[in-house]
Amino acid sequence: MNAITSRRQFLRQSFKYGTAAAAGAAVAATGLQAIAPHKLFAATAQPHAWPWPYAKLDPEFCRKLGHDSYWSGKGCSYAGFHPIITALRAEVGEPYYSLPTELMIYGHGGGVGWGMLCGALNGAAAAISLVCDKKTADMLVNELFAWYSDTMLPTDLSNQYAVEKLYGINKCDQIIPPCKSGSPLCHVSSTNWCMKTGEQITCTDRKERCARLTGDSVAYAIQILNDNYDKKFKPLYAQSSVATSCNSCHGENGENVNVLSKMNCVQCHGDPHQGK
Structure with a gap:
């Protein structure tokens, strides 16, 4: 697939998901307006049974959206969660329109800068836990964390998208040196990369690395969710x-x-x- 075709596909899907999200917001607004103000908090809406419904998603569209969402100013954890929920809004509809993806903002920098669980993992794992029962979520999240710890990130594919300018937001079109963290912790992952490259934690390349590995984490989360949906998931990492x-x-x-x-x-x- 050439760059022009890929970009057109990305834009078509962006329009599809954006239109679905806008429609959902309009429906929600109309519903609220129909309720008398004094009865707004008295209304009893039936919660949707957990786990919420899942439909197979496109990991590559969400890889790009995960990268771009990192640069939204809302952080890596939001960027790990937002693409999956956005795609589910388009494929499933409610209850996903009613879920603000900003709820994961706290997870940036390993939890408001505390360097704990990588925000990309935090967001993606939250999405997995939303659509799977506990036993399944434990299995898939365990795989996600082990994959992250054992993989050179960002991946070659994520770097290639940047070089070919296939992201919606292109801060850097150079290859970011990959690094294996050996840990799901933000502090370990970022500091190992800085020690390997000699860069400072505040540099743009480090932030771009986080943007790309966020997209990678979202894509892998969707890959294993899709495999589980097809009943063919097999753990690869331990x-x-x-x-x-x-x-x-x-x-x-x-x-x-x-x-x-x-x-x-x-x-x-x-x-x-x-x-x-």
């Missing part, structure tokens, strides 16, 4: 051998039960047994 080794002693079935984590402990803490 916790590291280091974490497995640590948990054999310090996990719930070990002798010294004081750790609750699937992350690579040694990556940040070193080997506490070295020299013993």
